[in-house]
Amino acid sequence: MKIPTQIDERTARGKLGYLGVCGVSKSFGGVSALEDVSFDIKEGTVAALIGPNGAGKTTLFNCITGFLTPDRGSVTFAGQRLERRSPHRVAQAGMVRTFQTIRMFPGLTVYESLLTSHSRLGRTSRTNVRDRAQDVIYRLELEEVANRICTELPLLAQRKIEVARALMTEPLAILLDEPTAGATVGERSQLAELVGRLKSSGTTVLVIEHNVPFVMDVSDQIVVLNFGKLVANGTAEQIATNPIVQEIYLG
Amino acid sequence: MTYFTQFLIDGLAIGSLYVLVTIGFTLVFGVMGLLNVAHADLYMVAVFVFLGVAQDLHFGIVLGAIAGIAAAGLVGALLFWQVIRRIDRNRTLSMFVATLGVSYFLENLVAKFVQFRTEAVPPLFQSKFYDVSNLHFSTGQIVLVGSTLIIAVGLSQWLRRSNTGKLMRAVSENTHLAELVAIDTVRIMAIAVILASVIAGIGGLLVANTTLSVNPFVANDVSLKMFAVAVVAGVGSVDGALVVGLFLGMIESLTVGYFGSQWETVIGLGAMIIVLLVRPQGLFGKRLRVG
Amino acid sequence: MTPYVQSVFTTALIYSLVTMGLYITLASGQFSIAHGMLMGIGGYAGGIASVQFRVPMILSLMVGAFTAALFGVVMALVLRRTSGVLLATVTIAIGQGVSLTAANLNSLGGSQGYFGIPLTTNLAWASGTALVGLVGLLVFRKTRLGLAMLAAGRDETVAQSIGISILKIRIWGFLLGGLLAGLGGVLLAHNNGLIEPSDLSFANEPLFFIFLMVGGLETPWGALFGSIGVWWLQELLRFGNSGQFLIFDQADRYWILGLVMVITVIVRPQGILTRKPIVWNPTRRSFQLLGVLGLFRGRRSDNTS
Numbered sequence: 001m002k003i004p005t006q007i008d009e010r011t012a013r014g015k016l017g018y019l020g021v022c023g024v025s026k027s028f029g030g031v032s033a034l035e036d037v038s039f040d041i042k043e044g045t046v047a048a049l050i051g052p053n054g055a056g057k058t059t060l061f062n063c064i065t066g067f068l069t070p071d072r073g074s075v076t077f078a079g080q081r082l083e084r085r086s087p088h089r090v091a092q093a094g095m096v097r098t099f100q101t102i103r104m105f106p107g108l109t110v111y112e113s114l115l116t117s118h119s120r121l122g123r124t125s126r127t128n129v130r131d132r133a134q135d136v137i138y139r140l141e142l143e144e145v146a147n148r149i150c151t152e153l154p155l156l157a158q159r160k161i162e163v164a165r166a167l168m169t170e171p172l173a174i175l176l177d178e179p180t181a182g183a184t185v186g187e188r189s190q191l192a193e194l195v196g197r198l199k200s201s202g203t204t205v206l207v208i209e210h211n212v213p214f215v216m217d218v219s220d221q222i223v224v225l226n227f228g229k230l231v232a233n234g235t236a237e238q239i240a241t242n243p244i245v246q247e248i249y250l251g
Numbered sequence: 252m253t254y255f256t257q258f259l260i261d262g263l264a265i266g267s268l269y270v271l272v273t274i275g276f277t278l279v280f281g282v283m284g285l286l287n288v289a290h291a292d293l294y295m296v297a298v299f300v301f302l303g304v305a306q307d308l309h310f311g312i313v314l315g316a317i318a319g320i321a322a323a324g325l326v327g328a329l330l331f332w333q334v335i336r337r338i339d340r341n342r343t344l345s346m347f348v349a350t351l352g353v354s355y356f357l358e359n360l361v362a363k364f365v366q367f368r369t370e371a372v373p374p375l376f377q378s379k380f381y382d383v384s385n386l387h388f389s390t391g392q393i394v395l396v397g398s399t400l401i402i403a404v405g406l407s408q409w410l411r412r413s414n415t416g417k418l419m420r421a422v423s424e425n426t427h428l429a430e431l432v433a434i435d436t437v438r439i440m441a442i443a444v445i446l447a448s449v450i451a452g453i454g455g456l457l458v459a460n461t462t463l464s465v466n467p468f469v470a471n472d473v474s475l476k477m478f479a480v481a482v483v484a485g486v487g488s489v490d491g492a493l494v495v496g497l498f499l500g501m502i503e504s505l506t507v508g509y510f511g512s513q514w515e516t517v518i519g520l521g522a523m524i525i526v527l528l529v530r531p532q533g534l535f536g537k538r539l540r541v542g
Numbered sequence: 543m544t545p546y547v548q549s550v551f552t553t554a555l556i557y558s559l560v561t562m563g564l565y566i567t568l569a570s571g572q573f574s575i576a577h578g579m580l581m582g583i584g585g586y587a588g589g590i591a592s593v594q595f596r597v598p599m600i601l602s603l604m605v606g607a608f609t610a611a612l613f614g615v616v617m618a619l620v621l622r623r624t625s626g627v628l629l630a631t632v633t634i635a636i637g638q639g640v641s642l643t644a645a646n647l648n649s650l651g652g653s654q655g656y657f658g659i660p661l662t663t664n665l666a667w668a669s670g671t672a673l674v675g676l677v678g679l680l681v682f683r684k685t686r687l688g689l690a691m692l693a694a695g696r697d698e699t700v701a702q703s704i705g706i707s708i709l710k711i712r713i714w715g716f717l718l719g720g721l722l723a724g725l726g727g728v729l730l731a732h733n734n735g736l737i738e739p740s741d742l743s744f745a746n747e748p749l750f751f752i753f754l755m756v757g758g759l760e761t762p763w764g765a766l767f768g769s770i771g772v773w774w775l776q777e778l779l780r781f782g783n784s785g786q787f788l789i790f791d792q793a794d795r796y797w798i799l800g801l802v803m804v805i806t807v808i809v810r811p812q813g814i815l816t817r818k819p820i821v822w823n824p825t826r827r828s829f830q831l832l833g834v835l836g837l838f839r840g841r842r843s844d845n846t847s
Binding site for chain 3: 065067086087088089091092096097098099103104105106107108109110111112113115116117118119120129133134137143146147165166168169
């Protein structure tokens with residue numbers, strides 16, 4: 001099956017997908033959830049955000065995507081400042097996220113869920129929403145379930161729908177919050193393949209993940225958080241041999 | 252100055268009504284996130300049952316009052332077990348519409364029996380009227396304000412000290428978590444609804460004792476004040492409802508006294524909108540409980 | 543059609559407009575329930591336009607719809623930090639407050655209401671306006687904004703995450719709700735010859751909810767057929783004492799309607815009519831383009847590519 005790529009279109013417009021987190025701090029009622037976290041992600045790469053429970057991964061996601069406003073620090077993306085934007089304007093800037101607990105639109109079919117998404121490019125988008133939905137359905141192999149009610153589908157299909165919904169906005173970057181939570185080994189490898197396909201279509205991916213094999217498999221870069229602080233940032237090999245990371249995960 | 256004090260005294264009595272209706276409503280809202288539109292109707296039901304038992308059936312004031320309060324509790328229990336429990340808890344809209352239907356049903360059923368008329372209510376006891384340095388007040392008013400303070404403070408202390416009260420606050424904080432630690436949330440919610448209904452019933456009798464009349468659709472006007480007090484105080488806050496309710500009653504009484512009755516409703520509404528703009532969780536609310 | 547049947551249909555269609563307004567506001571995820579008030583505001587504005595300025599009916603309708611929509615938008619903006627059940631609470635209180643305030647404003651006729659409005663409304667006006675409202679809603683649902691509303695009405699957080707502005711959806715929900723309720727109000731005022739403060743009161747709200755919940759709250763058709771069906775039901779009940787129903791007399795119809803509403807919500811929470819999903823059919827793509835949206839979109843993409 002032919003998988004349409006977006007990379008040509010993007011380079012034609014000369015925009016660089018580039019995500020920079022700089023000195024982001026956030027505390028809740030005096031308890032610090034993130035402290036001075038900084039890292040960069042290159043365009044078109046897959047980065048993983050790992051760390052124990054309560055390390056501040058989802059808080060960081062929320063700060064990047066506008067669901068929380070950081071106390072200090074900045075988030076830049078594709079040449080734009082994002083840290084003070086509301087969630088929908090972050091999405092319009094080209095960065096779309098999924099949620100840790102799957103959230104489907106109750107009562108809507110898969111196809112309808114896709115139609116509701118606004119393209120980031122608004123009315124200037126070259127494709128109309130129905131054509132785009134058709135593309136996404138083929139790309140994510142959702143033909144069989146396109147007219148089924150989302151909430152009645154199995155977990156893997158729902159994870160795919162979340163990604164499909166995000167793709168409908170024609171994003172530059174996708175942020176996945178624990179996509180393999182509750183997935184079987186077989187489903188996990190399918191999701192890994194999906195991340196690989198997103199990457200090959202030129203989309204930047206940032207993924208929160210607990211599953212170490214999955215992370216090692218898909219990511220070009222790994223960012224490790226612990227107690228709200230950045231403890232390591234590097235390639236999979238560098239992280240695997242990093243003594244501090246080993247201590248966090250083993251000791 | 253005499254006028255001023257007189258308006259304050261009258262306002263306290265009016266405010267007591269707001270408090271008695273609001274504390275039950277706000278309790279149920281806090282515990283289960285339910286906007287119970289039918290809550291103020293329980294007040295009306297209690298008074299009409301009192302009227303029927305005490306006057307039409309000649310059972311006397313005491314039995315009538317007991318029957319009225321019991322009826323409010325019974326209707327509350329039926330509302331909980333037969334309507335609310337049958338609806339998916341996540342369908343907020345359905346829950347609301349169901350209580351709206353119950354409200355419409357109760358009002359019009361009662362209205363049918365009394366031919367859509369306002370009825371005179373016999374006093375619970377013979378009120379004495381006092382004149383102290385040109386200030387007028389009655390034992391009815393004193394009993395109303397006193398009972399309100401006792402009920403509101405009692406409820407608030409009960410929520411803090413008793414086991415059931417503490418569980419109720421736990422459910423209100425986080426229903427899901429409460430279920431996980433094996434609290435019987437359904438029982439707690441049932442207790443909250445019935446308790447709220449009984450308080451509304453008592454409130455109805457005490458207020459009717461000073462107004463000496465009731466009509467089947469009184470809830471429409473009472474609800475407005477109830478919502479305003481609950482929102483300004485912070486939905487779920489019983490202490491807040493006591494303070495705000497009495498305060499609103501006095502402010503309204505002063506406004507009506509000095510500026511005329513057309514301004515009466517504007518006060519509550521204005522306060523509500525300002526609070527929502529400045530402090531959406533309410534003056535005494537810790538956080539928003541939405542949905 | 544006898545004049546009686548005509549008048550029943552006229553009233554039902556007037557109410558169906560308000561119910562459609564309720565439908566669209568609820569569909570946008572906004573738990574606002576002041577449509578009785580918006581209807582009344584439309585009625586006052588349209589009535590004043592007809593009486594004071596002697597404008598033709600069509601202009602009265604516009605004035606009423608515009609005023610109510612404006613009021614709706616102001617409400618949406620003022621209450622933009624409030625949502626869910628709390629929003630419902632506040633809108634009820636506002637409706638009730640505005641009603642009581644209108645009763646105290648002598649320039650609006652006080653508690654007697656605003657009199658002397660010409661009796662222009664007839665079945666043609668009512669059905670014409672209801673048709674415009676229905677078609678407008680059906681078309682709107684397929685637009686970009688209508689589809690976004692479908693999402694925002696179900697999960698605001700996810701909707702935001704895919705680039706939908708909740709404030710925009712909310713404003714449109716209140717605006718369209720006000721527009722439709724306002725049209726209903728103008729027709730009502732010109733049907734009764736007056737508009738009263740009690741028309742704005744929360745006491746009317748249950749009626750619109752009964753229509754919508756019984757008809758089906760996921761589609762504008764539900765609002766239309768719910769209004770017509772339930773209004774006929776109460777007309778039948780009204781003549782209970784003329785021998786059609788032996789056990790009920792006409793004072794019974796309201797509590798019966800309340801009971802109907804409670805039972806409907808428990809047994810069939812989505813109402814009788816349900817929304818027809820938009821079906822993906824890859825083999826019929828070209829036909830879909832003939833839709834309103836398709837035609838528009840098709841032309842655009844020709845221009846740009």
